[in-house]
Structures are given as structure tokens and as C-alpha cells.
Amino acid sequence: MELAIAHETIARWQFGVTTVYHFLFVPLSIGLGGIVAGLETAWVRTGKEKYFHATKFWGTLLLINIAMGVVTGLLQEFQFGMNWSNYSRFVGDVFGAPLAMEALIAFFFESVFIGLWIFGWNRLPKKVHLATIWIVTIGSLLSAYFILAANSFMQHPVGYRIDASGRARLTDIWRVLFQNTTLVQVFHTLTAAFITGGAFVMGIAAYHLWRAKRGRDTDRKRIAAMRASLRCALIVTAIAGILTALSGDRLAKVMFEQQPMKMAAAEALWDTQAPAPFSIFSVGDVGKGRNDVALEIPGALSFLAKSDFHSAVPGINNRADEQVRLFGGTRDEYIPNIFMTYWGFRLMIFFGMTSFTIGLIGLWLTRKKFWVDRAYRTGEDEPPNLMITNKIRINDFFTKWSWRIAMLTLGFPLLANSFGWIFTEMGRQPWVVFHLKKTADAVSPNVSVGTQVGSLVALSVLYAILAVVEVGLMIKYAKPGPKVDERPPAKDPTLRISPEEHDKPLSIAY
Amino acid sequence: MHLHDLWFILIALLWVGYFFLEGFDFGIGVLTQLLARNDTERRVLINTIAPVWDGNEVWVVAAAGATFAAFPDWYATMFSGFYIPLLIIIICLIARGVSFEFRGKRSSHLWQRSWEQVTFWTSLILAFMWGVIFANMVRGIAIDRAKSYVGTPGDLFNGYAILGGFMTLVLFTCHGAIFAALKTDGEIRERARKMAPALGLVALLLMLAFLLWTQSNSGNGQSLGVMVVAFVALVVAMFFNQLGREGWAFIFSALTVVATFAMLFLTLFPEVMPSTLNPNWSLTVSNSSSGSYTLTVMTVVAAIFAPLIVIYQAWTYWVFSRRIAVHHIPAGGH
Numbered sequence: 001m002e003l004a005i006a007h008e009t010i011a012r013w014q015f016g017v018t019t020v021y022h023f024l025f026v027p028l029s030i031g032l033g034g035i036v037a038g039l040e041t042a043w044v045r046t047g048k049e050k051y052f053h054a055t056k057f058w059g060t061l062l063l064i065n066i067a068m069g070v071v072t073g074l075l076q077e078f079q080f081g082m083n084w085s086n087y088s089r090f091v092g093d094v095f096g097a098p099l100a101m102e103a104l105i106a107f108f109f110e111s112v113f114i115g116l117w118i119f120g121w122n123r124l125p126k127k128v129h130l131a132t133i134w135i136v137t138i139g140s141l142l143s144a145y146f147i148l149a150a151n152s153f154m155q156h157p158v159g160y161r162i163d164a165s166g167r168a169r170l171t172d173i174w175r176v177l178f179q180n181t182t183l184v185q186v187f188h189t190l191t192a193a194f195i196t197g198g199a200f201v202m203g204i205a206a207y208h209l210w211r212a213k214r215g216r217d218t219d220r221k222r223i224a225a226m227r228a229s230l231r232c233a234l235i236v237t238a239i240a241g242i243l244t245a246l247s248g249d250r251l252a253k254v255m256f257e258q259q260p261m262k263m264a265a266a267e268a269l270w271d272t273q274a275p276a277p278f279s280i281f282s283v284g285d286v287g288k289g290r291n292d293v294a295l296e297i298p299g300a301l302s303f304l305a306k307s308d309f310h311s312a313v314p315g316i317n318n319r320a321d322e323q324v325r326l327f328g329g330t331r332d333e334y335i336p337n338i339f340m341t342y343w344g345f346r347l348m349i350f351f352g353m354t355s356f357t358i359g360l361i362g363l364w365l366t367r368k369k370f371w372v373d374r375a376y377r378t379g380e381d382e383p384p385n386l387m388i389t390n391k392i393r394i395n396d397f398f399t400k401w402s403w404r405i406a407m408l409t410l411g412f413p414l415l416a417n418s419f420g421w422i423f424t425e426m427g428r429q430p431w432v433v434f435h436l437k438k439t440a441d442a443v444s445p446n447v448s449v450g451t452q453v454g455s456l457v458a459l460s461v462l463y464a465i466l467a468v469v470e471v472g473l474m475i476k477y478a479k480p481g482p483k484v485d486e487r488p489p490a491k492d493p494t495l496r497i498s499p500e501e502h503d504k505p506l507s508i509a510y
Numbered sequence: 511m512h513l514h515d516l517w518f519i520l521i522a523l524l525w526v527g528y529f530f531l532e533g534f535d536f537g538i539g540v541l542t543q544l545l546a547r548n549d550t551e552r553r554v555l556i557n558t559i560a561p562v563w564d565g566n567e568v569w570v571v572a573a574a575g576a577t578f579a580a581f582p583d584w585y586a587t588m589f590s591g592f593y594i595p596l597l598i599i600i601i602c603l604i605a606r607g608v609s610f611e612f613r614g615k616r617s618s619h620l621w622q623r624s625w626e627q628v629t630f631w632t633s634l635i636l637a638f639m640w641g642v643i644f645a646n647m648v649r650g651i652a653i654d655r656a657k658s659y660v661g662t663p664g665d666l667f668n669g670y671a672i673l674g675g676f677m678t679l680v681l682f683t684c685h686g687a688i689f690a691a692l693k694t695d696g697e698i699r700e701r702a703r704k705m706a707p708a709l710g711l712v713a714l715l716l717m718l719a720f721l722l723w724t725q726s727n728s729g730n731g732q733s734l735g736v737m738v739v740a741f742v743a744l745v746v747a748m749f750f751n752q753l754g755r756e757g758w759a760f761i762f763s764a765l766t767v768v769a770t771f772a773m774l775f776l777t778l779f780p781e782v783m784p785s786t787l788n789p790n791w792s793l794t795v796s797n798s799s800s801g802s803y804t805l806t807v808m809t810v811v812a813a814i815f816a817p818l819i820v821i822y823q824a825w826t827y828w829v830f831s832r833r834i835a836v837h838h839i840p841a842g843g844h
Contacts, residue, residue: 067611070564071604077574078600081589085658088589092582093800097807100579103572104815112565112823119561123829169801444590446658455597462601466608473615497832505840509553510560510614 010452011083011443014459016425018075020418021463025069027417030144030190031197032062033137035236037130039229044130049488050224050380057225057482058201063118064473068466070111075459077103083452087432087442094160094170095150098177102146109139122489122507123497144193145186152182154433155424156258168436184254188247191240192352192420196413198237199355202362203410205230208481209383210403221484224381234363241356248349249304256305259434261319262427265336266345267301268294274312276301284338289317327435336429344423352416355409362406365394513809514799517580518782520812522775524576526768528569529640529682533767535559535566537686539606539633542626544683545690545705551698552626553839556610558693561830563610565823567603579808583657583798584782591651591659591783595639595666602639606632637682638675642666645674648724648774650784653791657798660787670723677716681767684709688747688763692756695835703751706759710748717741717770724777728784733776740769 036058043051077099080088088096116124117132124132153159159175160168170176208226211217256263264270268282270290278300283293299309306313316335323334366384368377373390386399394402432439489507538559546552559566578585589596605628613625649670652661687709690702721737729737747762778784782798785791799805 063611064615067608071607074567074571074603075600077571077578078589078596080578081574081585082593082596083590085586085590088578088586089582089657092578092585093804096575096579096582096585096800097804100572100575100808101811103568103575104811104819107571108565108568108815108819108823111568112819112826115561115564116826116829119830163801170804170807173803173807444586444593444658445656446660447590447593451593451663455593458597458601462604466604469608469612473612476616495829502832503837506557506834506838507840509557509838509840510610 006449007447007452008440008443010449010456012439014083014452014456015079016422017456017460017463018072018079019425020421021467022069022072022076023417023421024414025065025072026140026144027189027193027196028200028414029062029066029069030137030140030193031195031236031240032058032065032200033133033140033197034194035197035201035229035232036062037133037137038232038236040130040133042228043488044126050221050228052488053221053225053482053484053486054229056486058229059117060477061200061204061474063114064470064477066114068470072463082455083444083447084432084442085444085446087437089167090437090442091153091168091433094153094157094168094176097170097173098146098150098153102143102150106139106141106143106146110136110143113139119506119508122493123495124493125495126492128495141190144190148186148189149177149182152176152179152185155185155428156181157433157436162436168433180254181258184247184251188244188251191243191247192413192417194236194240195244195352195355195359196417198233198235198240198359199410199413201229201233202237202355202359203407204478205233206362206403206406207478210400210407213383213399213403217481219484220381222481223383225482225484227380227383230362231366234359234366237356237359238363241353241359244352244356252304253307256313259428260314261316261323261334261336262341262424263305264314264316264319265338265341265427266423267313268338268342269301269313269315270317271315272312272318273315274302275299275310276305276313278304279342282342284342333430336427341423341427344419344426348416348419348423350416351412351419355412355416358405358409362402365402512796513802513805514580514795515780516809517576517799517805518775518779518795520816521573521576521580522772524569524573525775526771528566528573529678529771530764530767531566531569532563533637533678533682534685534689534764535563536633536637537682537684538690539629539686540637540679540683541686541690541702541705542633543630545687545698545702549622550836550839553614554694554698554834554836555690556613556629557834557839558690560610562826564607565826567607570603576808576812580800580805581782581793581795581798582800583793587653587657587659587783587793587798588647591653591661592643592646592666594663595643599636599639599643602632602636606636634679637679641675641678642671644678644771644774645671645720645724647783648728648777650786650792652787653783653785653793654787655791657791657793670720673716673720673723677713677720677770680709680713680716681770684713684744685763685767688751688756688759691751692760693833695833696837698836699833703754703756706751707748710744710751713766714741714744717744721770721773724774728777730776733773736769736773736776740766740773743769 036055039051039058040055043055113132113135117136120129120132153176158179159170159172161171163169205226208217209230212223252263267279268284268291269276275298277296277298279294279296281295282291284291301313302311303309320331320334324331365386368384372387376385376387376393378384386394386402388394428434430438432442538555542552542555546555609625609628613622646666651659654660684706687702687706691699691706694702717740725734725737743762743765747759747766750759750762781792781794783793
């Protein structure tokens with residue numbers, strides 16, 4: 001019995017570590033990919049060099065990031081079979097389908113066209129080259145879509161029946177792909193990915209502009225490219241932030257319906273209350289099943305769950321009793337880790353919304369065409385003068401800190417994404433497929449604890465080394481800013497190479 | 511024909527496609543230390559696969575994903591049973607993927623040499639380890655009544671499997687040498703062509719040993735025919751290589767890889783993972799497949815997207831079809 005518990009725990013740790021790690025790269029690749037595609041579109045349409053330099057600069061960072069996302073994604077696909085073979089047998093019929101679609105429809109797009117984009121700068125006609133980055137971006141969006149459809153099945157199983165041998169059998173692929181859990185989750189995750197990409201660009205662009213503001217970098221071309229990037233990032237962050245908040249609210253309502261225990265845990269709401277308060281801060285006592293300290297907004301949780309201020313919201317204790325009635329076992333078994341879900345939920349919102357707010361304020365402060373006194377307008381190749389109104393300029397202290405905050409919030413959405421997943425997945429425990437199969441019954445029965453510990457250690461060490469390398473490279477390539485001496489190809493390349501071009505060195509090579 | 515038979519063929523095709531494509535890029539990885547004499551030559555070799563290796567690698571993702579969807583039991587038994595070899599494979603795939611991307615990102619000598627070593631060793635281990643896995647899969651492993659592998663990780667490294675590993679390693683390296691001769695120019699092209707026959711001879715001997723052993727264990731008429739195709743194709747590839755017709759040589763070395771793996775799948779069918787404990791516990795296409803609804807859905811998806819993938823991936827090869835020589839490599843950090 002001791003060993004059986006360890007078995008599940010290690011498999012869960014491995015899944016948690018590798019998934020959170022993988023998911024640092026994925027949203028950034030999606031968001032940054034979209035921004036790079038947008039910048040390249042601007043370059044192709046306007047022919048302005050600043051967009052070309054910006055595209056190349058963010059493209060380099062994107063590639064470092066995509067490489068990590070792709071390789072760590074391989075493990076995700078393998079470990080369902082390696083550590084969770086009973087799970088794979090149970091749901092392969094349903095869960096495998098979107099996973100295989102991800103490979104055939106999305107992943108091939110991404111991987112084949114990213115090669116064309118990297119090495120095709122001087123080989124493909126401009127518009128074809130532009131198309132390749134859009135295909136990569138669409139591929140990564142689709143990839144997220146299919147994997148989230150598979151995950152949504154685990155959160156809220158639909159479109160299946162259980163056959164005589166006790167396995168899930170797919171009966172309706174459309175329901176799996178288009179149930180509301182999938183749609184809302186996809187929308188929420190993808191918009192969050194764009195906050196991630198936006199905040200990343202915002203932070204690094206702010207760094208360069210702040211350097212320029214202090215006179216450390218006076219190259220006007222570099223400033224122009226960074227300024228264009230900053231504006232683009234602020235717009236992306238602001239729009240994505242609003243959409244993330246809206247879809248988050250929708251997702252919460254869906255979860256109140258489908259997984260009330262998760263939401264009760266997110267709120268540390270122990271007993272059913274009507275009207276239910278929204279918890280701002282609480283210190284709970286899991287043993288006694290109540291909070292010792294609680295700071296609450298009355299009625300707000302009822303509003304969040306049911307869109308009114310008085311409806312009853314069931315608490316953790318009530319839900320646990322209900323599950324015991326339905327599925328047997330003990331109450332404790334059905335209570336997820338309250339600490340992790342409560343704080344995961346809050347930190348997700350805090351970190352995500354902070355970057356969004358900074359983006360929104362930044363958008364206001366760096367505007368130049370509207371409302372601004374002529375004296376405070378700056379050219380396209382100058383760092384913006386931060387303004388509050390057309391009469392008041394924010395002082396040096398605030399100017400300094402507004403740039404710094406923009407830089408510092410760069411990584412916040414990454415934290416928000418991680419906490420979001422930790423909350424979503426831990427809030428579903430003890431179920432691997434909600435109300436159908438428990439996580440404890442999903443592990444591979446034939447893999448020894450020693451093997452699992454070994455693989456957990458090996459992968460953690462590998463990932464730790466790669467994290468250091470990745471961060472080091474990101475800093476190395478982000479710091480100098482765009483290479484502004486780089487020129488776009490003199491004439492639009494054609495697909496056929498002429499003999500004289502044939503002997504020229506490759507423009508891009510490993 | 512049942513849909514699960516069709517899916518066996520499709521999954522076999524995905525694996526065969528994977529080894530045809532990534533076979534030569536593993537080979538190129540090994541040759542960066544065997545064939546290249548200096549830094550620039552190593553870069554010539556790496557750049558022959560630079561734009562395409564990522565696309566090649568997706569075939570394994572598709573093969574695994576399709577196995578999960580179409581044969582959940584095959585996927586579950588294979589991936590949990592081959593835990594250690596697959597863990598090694600996954601670590602190598604991760605390290606190899608970043609080694610291409612990261613190598614040129616710093617100009618430090620130590621940094622670049624280190625990533626080159628990573629490229630070499632991971633390519634070598636991957637080429638070997640896939641052979642170990644496939645050898646065990648056709649030979650059969652200790653699968654119990656509940657379809658789980660109950661042997662030890664050590665059992666997987668038996669003589670037959672290690673022979674299979676060496677066979678794939680040398681075969682892929684030979685395939686890579688012929689690809690290098692096709693894709694490079696100048697002195698390195700000549701050396702690649704001169705190296706191919708030696709690799710081809712060793713590959714042929716290992717194939718004779720391994721495939722004949724396989725044939726005598728579990729062969730049938732069809733697998734015998736395909737095995738002969740594999741041998742003949744390798745000899746023909748060597749013949750064209752001697753003539754300096756690199757394109758034809760590559761086509762035939764690709765055929766060798768394809769026929770070798772096709773033969774392994776033919777000896778398997780209709781089983782997918784034979785049990786050495788009791789033939790009744792073996793996994794077959796019918797007792798490990800998904801329901802017909804899932805298979806139908808997946809068939810529609812595959813019918814639409816598989817041809818599309820082949821077309822756009824082939825187009826990528828066409829776009830980057832120029833030969834690469836030492837003078838094409840730009841100087842500097844990258």
C-alpha cells in the first residue's frame with residue numbers, strides 16, 4: 001500500500017513538473033509567434049525597415065523558445081503511455097483521437113513551415129515567406145486547440161459510452177471537439193497566451209527604450225523598431241487581457257456547474273452559503289474544515305457563479321459528502337489540495353491581470369496622436385515622453401518606474417499560466433477523468449518506483465540545465481536589440497535560383 | 511479489410527516514413543564526427559538537414575499519436591513496457607533538438623564543441639535505441655494476461671535486440687552518408703561517397719544476420735520477399751554510389767530502410783506485440799484496437815491530411831534542394 005501511493009505520487013510529480021515546464025514555452029511561442037507574424041505583415045505591406053528589424057529580432061527569440069517548446073512537447077505525448085498506461089487503455093479510444101489530430105493537422109504544419117521560415121528568408125518570395133509564419137502560428141493555435149479538447153474531456157467527459165469491458169468508447173467526436181468546456185478553455189488559454197507574448201515584447205522593448213531615454217543607445221533605427229514593437233505589444237496585451245478576463249469569468253461559471261468542488265476549493269468555501277462571499281484572503285484549517293481567518297466580499301461569489309448576488313454556492317464539505325454518497329470512500333479523499341487550489345487561483349488572476357493593467361496604462365501613456373500637447377509628441381524613432389494629460393507630464397521618478405515596471409512584469413504571465421494549470425489540474429483531483437476514473441487507478445502498474453524516481457530525477461536535471469541555457473541565450477540575444485545594419489533582401493527572391501546566386505553563401509545557417 | 515488492418519498499415523507507414531526521413535538525419539548527426547574534418551565541414555553537414563529535421567521528427571509524434579488513438583493497448587503496452595529505452599530516446603531527442611538550435615548561438619569554442627558532441631552522441635544513441643525497441647517488438651516481450659510488460663528493463667537488452675540496434679545504427683549512418691553525398695559539394699562530397707561502401711558492407715552483413723534471424727523466428731512468404739528487396743536495394747544503392755549517381759543511390763538506400771522496417775511489420779502482423787509468456791496473451795490488431803467509430807473518424811482525418819503533409823513536406827525539400835559546400839557557410843558566430 002505504501003508503494004502504491006508512492007507510485008502515483010511520483011508519476012504525478014513527473015507529470016506536473018514536465019507539463020508546467022513545457023507550458024512555459026507554449027503560450028510564449030503562440031503569443032510571440034502571432035506578434036512576429038503581425039510585424040512581418042506590417043513589413044511586407046509598408047516596406048518600412050523598422051518592421052523588418054523588429055521581425056528579425058523577435059523572430060530570433062521566438063526560435064530559441066520554439067525549439068524548447070517542441071522538444072519538451074515530445075515527452076508530453078510519450079508519458080501518457082509510459083507512466084499512465086491504465087489511463088491510456090481506459091480512454092485511448094476518446095483521448096487519443098484529438099491527440100493524433102494534433103500531430104497530423106497542427107504539429108506537422110508548425111514543424112515543417114518553421115524550417116521554411118527560418119531558412120527561407122532569401123529563398124522565398126516575400127509573400128510566401130510571410131505565409132509560412134502565419135501557417136506556423138495557425139499550426140500552434142490548432143495544436144493548443146486539440147490538446148485542450150483532450151484535456152476538456154478529462155475535465156468534463158462527453159461524447160462517449162462505457163463499454164462491456166469498462167472502457168470509454170468514443171460516440172461523438174463533435175461533442176468532444178466543440179463542447180462548451182473545450183471552447184471556453186481554448187479561448188481562455190489562447191488569450192492568456194497573447195498576454196504572455198505581449199508582456200514579453202513589452203518588457204524587452206521597454207528595456208531598450210528606457211536605455212535610449214537615458215542616452216545609452218542613440219541608434220534611431222533601433223529605437224524606431226523597439227517603439228513599433230512596444231506599441232504592438234501594448235495593444236496585444238490590452239485586448240488579450242480583456243478577453244482573458246471575460247473568458248475567465250465564463251470558464252468559472254462553467255466550472256461552478258461542472259466541477260463545483262474545484263471552485264469551492266478555489267474559494268476556500270467550506271460550507272454552503274447563500275449569498276456566498278468572494279474570499280480575498282483566508283487562512284484555512286483543512287483538518288477542521290473551516291477558515292481561521294477570512295477577508296471576504298459579501299455576495300460576490302454568488303455573482304461570479306450565478307450572475308446574481310443571493311444564490312447559494314455549495315461548499316467543500318457539502319460536496320465531499322455528496323461524492324461519498326455517490327462513489328463511496330472517505331470524505332478526505334474527495335477534497336483537493338485546498339492550499340494549492342486557493343492560492344493557484346488567486347495568483348493566476350493576480351499575475352495575469354497585473355500585466356494586463358500595465359499594458360493598458362502603457363497604452364495610454366505612450367499614445368501620441370490623441371490628446372497630447374504638441375510639445376510632448378515624439379517622432380517615430382524617439383522614445384515616447386510619458387504623459388498623463390496634455391497638461392501634466394509624469395515626473396522623472398514615475399517615468400523611471402513606469403519603464404521599470406513594464407520590464408519587470410515581463411515574466412508575470414508565465415507565472416499566471418503555471419498557476420492556472422496547477423489550479424485546473426489539482427482542483428480536479430482525485431479524478432483523472434472527472435467522475436469516471438481516479439488518478440490512483442490510472443498509473444502504469446508495471447513500472448517500478450525505482451524506474452520512475454530515476455526518470456523524474458533525470459528529466460528534472462535535464463530541464464534545469466536547459467532552463468539555464470535558455471534564459472542565458474534569451475538574455476544574450478535580447479540585450480543588444482535588433483541588428484539594424486541588416487538589410488532586407490535587395491530584390492524579392494524567386495523560387496528558382498539563378499546560377500550566380502548559387503555560389504553565394506547561405507544567408508542563414510546553423 | 512477491417513479498419514484496424516488499415517490502421518496497422520497506416521501506423522507502419524508512419525514508422526517507415528519516420529525512419530526513412532529521420533534515418534538519414536540521424537546518420538548525418540553521426541557523420542559530423544566520422545566524416546567531417548573541421549568545424550566548417552561539420553557545419554556543412556548540419557546545414558544539409560537544418561531546414562528539415564524538425565519536420566522529419568514530427569513523423570514519430572504522428573506515429574505515437576496514431577497508435578494511441580487507433581490501438582490504445584498497443585500504445586500503453588509499448589510505452590510502459592519500453593520505459594527505459596524510451597526515456598533514453600526522449601532525453602536524446604530533447605538534447606539533439608536544442609543542440610542544432612543552440613550550437614551557433616554563442617561563439618565560444620567550448621560551447622560549440624560541446625553541442626557538437628551532443629549532436630553526435632544523441633544521433634548515435636537514437637539510431638541504436640530504435641533498433642533495440644523494434645527488435646524487441648517483433649521478437650516479443652514478457653506480456654502478462656493484463657497486457658502489461660512484466661519483464662525487467664534488463665531483459666530488453668538481449669543479444670537479438672542489440673544486434674538490431676547495431677543494424678539500425680549502421681544502416682542509418684550509411685543512409686546518411688549517401689544523403690551527404692547527394693546534398694554536399696566539393697571535397698566532402700567525394701569523401702562521403704568513398705565512405706558509403708564500407709558502411710554499406712557492414713550494414714549488409716548486420717542486416718543479413720538480423721533479418722534472417724527475424725525471418726526464421728516469425729517470418730512468412732511476404733516478409734521473405736520484402737527482405738530480399740531490402741538486400742538487393744542496398745546492393746543497387748552501392749552500385750549507383752560507385753557510379754556517382756547520388757540521386758539514384760539515395761532512392762535505393764531509402765528503399766533499403768523502407769523495406770527493412772516493412773519486413774519487420776510484416777512479420778508482426780496480425781500481432782502488434784507478441785507475448786513470450788503465452789501466445790494467447792499477445793496483442794493483436796483486433797484485441798488492442800479502438801472502436802470502429804474512432805477508427806472511422808481517424809480514417810477521414812488521415813485521408814485528408816496525410817497526402818497534404820506529403821505534398822508540403824516534399825515542397826520543403828524542393829525549396830532547399832541546392833547542394834551545400836564549404837564556401838556556402840557564412841563566416842562568424844553562426
